Amino acid sequence: MHIQAITLFPEMFTALTDSGVTGRALQQGIWQFAAINPRQFADNPQGYIDDRPFGGGPGMIMMAPPLQAAIDAARQSSPQGRLIYMSPQGKPLNHMQAASLAREPALIVLCGRYEGIDERILTSNEVTEISIGDFVVSGGELPAMMLMDAVIRLLPGTLGDARSAVEDSFANGLLDCPHYTRPVEFRQQTVPDVLRSGNHALIAQWRLTQALRRTLTRRPDLLADRRLTPEESRLLQYIRQEERDIPL
Ligand code: SAM
Numbered sequence: 001m002h003i004q005a006i007t008l009f010p011e012m013f014t015a016l017t018d019s020g021v022t023g024r025a026l027q028q029g030i031w032q033f034a035a036i037n038p039r040q041f042a043d044n045p046q047g048y049i050d051d052r053p054f055g056g057g058p059g060m061i062m063m064a065p066p067l068q069a070a071i072d073a074a075r076q077s078s079p080q081g082r083l084i085y086m087s088p089q090g091k092p093l094n095h096m097q098a099a100s101l102a103r104e105p106a107l108i109v110l111c112g113r114y115e116g117i118d119e120r121i122l123t124s125n126e127v128t129e130i131s132i133g134d135f136v137v138s139g140g141e142l143p144a145m146m147l148m149d150a151v152i153r154l155l156p157g158t159l160g161d162a163r164s165a166v167e168d169s170f171a172n173g174l175l176d177c178p179h180y181t182r183p184v185e186f187r188q189q190t191v192p193d194v195l196r197s198g199n200h201a202l203i204a205q206w207r208l209t210q211a212l213r214r215t216l217t218r219r220p221d222l223l224a225d226r227r228l229t230p231e232e233s234r235l236l237q238y239i240r241q242e243e244r245d246i247p248l
């Protein structure tokens with residue numbers, strides 16, 4: 001997958017390109033990255049790409065012409081690339097959307113700064129606006145990196161064991177189960193016996209029960225959106241009986 005970020009701060013993306021799972025996947029050629037700085041398309045020697053808002057008010061707005069030039073430059077290498085604007089006003093990012101974006105051949109991710117971008121960029125391009133949550137951060141770079149990480153880890157070959165992504169929270173509509181590793185004893189707490197039993201069927205059932213229990217107590221909204229298997233329905237009924245105080 002080819003990803004281009006339109007950003008005033010290309011150096012921030014080294015957090016993704018130089019380390020961890022995403023850095024390794026880049027080295028393996030699973031994704032490619034280029035940053036385009038709209039400053040290179042500024043029409044003034046100082047490189048200003050922002051100006052005061054019409055109508056007055058605080059802050060500056062990123063101007064349309066240099067942003068459009070950056071989008072057009074990105075389109076030259078990825079004519080089919082999906083254009084995304086990171087915005088608190090977009091649809092909140094979730095697993096389903098990350099999985100859908102992971103099937104795209106290319107992404108062009110526009111990162112805003114200041115008070116945001118001139119609206120005409122959004123009305124004159126086909127743009128998907130994506131938010132990382134109902135709060136505002138100072139720029140689109142961190143949101144873009146969160147989106148990119150969520151997408152890249154779903155690309156075939158990125159994770160050492162492909163089962164990891166499938167078993168993560170949200171992938172199958174549930175929260176993940178609790179995990180343990182050595183030592184067996186820690187602060188008077190022992191790893192559940194079943195996980196050391198070697199009985200894979202029992203372990204799978206324990207994990208599913210825990211995932212259902214966590215989802216029921218922490219994110220019941222996820223269960224409302226999910227079609228349960230007969231086994232999940234049976235386990236959920238059992239969990240609800242155990243935790244009678246949780247409303248159905
Ligand atoms: N005035 C804008 C508003 O209230 O909608 C917020 C501007 S914010 C300070 C600057 C940039 O950060 C935005 O253009 C956007 O690219 C990015 N940003 C801020 N919060 C975000 C969020 N929750 N999700 C995605 N991007 C965000």
